[in-house]
Amino acid sequence: MFKYFLFSFFIVLLFSCRSVKETVVPKEVINISEGKLYKNLEANELDYRSLYAKKVDVSIQINGKENKLKGVLKIERDSFIWMSVTAPLGIEVARILLTPDSVKFVDSYNKKYLLTDYDFFYKEFGIRLGFTCIQRILTNAYLNLDDCNQINLKSGKFKFEKTDKDYILSTVQKKALNRKLKKFFKKKRKNKDFALVLQKLHIEPDYFRPYKLTLEDLEEDMRVSANYSHFKTYENKIFPEKLAFELFFEDNEIKLELKFTRLEFNINVVPNLRIPSKYKNILPEN
Numbered sequence: 001m002f003k004y005f006l007f008s009f010f011i012v013l014l015f016s017c018r019s020v021k022e023t024v025v026p027k028e029v030i031n032i033s034e035g036k037l038y039k040n041l042e043a044n045e046l047d048y049r050s051l052y053a054k055k056v057d058v059s060i061q062i063n064g065k066e067n068k069l070k071g072v073l074k075i076e077r078d079s080f081i082w083m084s085v086t087a088p089l090g091i092e093v094a095r096i097l098l099t100p101d102s103v104k105f106v107d108s109y110n111k112k113y114l115l116t117d118y119d120f121f122y123k124e125f126g127i128r129l130g131f132t133c134i135q136r137i138l139t140n141a142y143l144n145l146d147d148c149n150q151i152n153l154k155s156g157k158f159k160f161e162k163t164d165k166d167y168i169l170s171t172v173q174k175k176a177l178n179r180k181l182k183k184f185f186k187k188k189r190k191n192k193d194f195a196l197v198l199q200k201l202h203i204e205p206d207y208f209r210p211y212k213l214t215l216e217d218l219e220e221d222m223r224v225s226a227n228y229s230h231f232k233t234y235e236n237k238i239f240p241e242k243l244a245f246e247l248f249f250e251d252n253e254i255k256l257e258l259k260f261t262r263l264e265f266n267i268n269v270v271p272n273l274r275i276p277s278k279y280k281n282i283l284p285e286n
Contacts, residue, residue: 029167029205034160037167040208041142046237050269051075051139054262058085061255069093071258073138074269081135082271097273100131104273107282113275114282140209140228140240142201158201166211167203172218207231207238222249234263 032040056071070090074082081098097104105114121129136143158169202212214225223246230241239260247254 029162029164031162032167037160037169037203037208041203044208044238045141046139046239048139048237049077049266052264052267052269053260054264055260057257057259057261059255059257059259061253063251063253074271075135075138076269076271077135078132080271081131081138082269082273095273097271098131098134104275105282106273106275106279111276111279112282113279115275116283137213137226138243140243142203142210143213166205168200169203170198170200172198204231209238209240211240220249224248235265237265239263 051073052075053071053073056073058069058071060067060069069085069087071083071085074080078100081096083096084092085094086092091108093107093109095106095108101117103114103116103118103120107113118130121127133143135141158171161168161170198214198216198218200212200214200216201210203209204211209228209231211228211231212225213227214223216223225246227244227246228240228242229244231238232241242257242259244255244257246256
């Protein structure tokens, strides 16, 4: 069941237009203060009302086995995130609708569905994940590494450094484990109540957008990362053409890549999700 929800979670994070041009990456990183970096992050955040990705190439690799799918993504800022995923022959395999207080997922392939809230992610995976966090990840926005559901751009919490190619914000923190993760480590003959997690955010120095986020358990072989690449200008808005997630734990490796080939902003988008009466609930009933 854990692997099923993990796959479903990556489907969530799991995304040509009228005018597209490649954005040039600079050769020199200028010296700025940490305070100036936060101001630039805020000033260069994507300004949008809605995002509509008409065509998304989806690649999912689980321990080296790859599946290629197609997708459509709609986001209305602070209102909903909707995505449909189809197999190569055009048969829909999954559809998801996220709102600020609900998670709705339809597994068309297995004829199952999930209706829940964001506490589900903590109970199942030990992850504090909410609508704001997912929205900011999908739209390439800066997020507070301590709590990505907060948008507060405060300096002082993270180590700030400049390299020859980017700016880096990082921190090491003790994170409390939920009940399921404690049981997981207990089976491995380890009594753990906390995880020592290194969090690192890399900032592209030309347009001040995150291009890599990593979370790594320093005591275990676990790591998750999000990578943004091939930044382009779509209708005068800078956005990455590719978004890739990677998850490593023990001997398992999961990779999800989303490539946007048709992208529009600030048009009317409407979500649609229907659960057939014959579909079964994924979660066991109380």
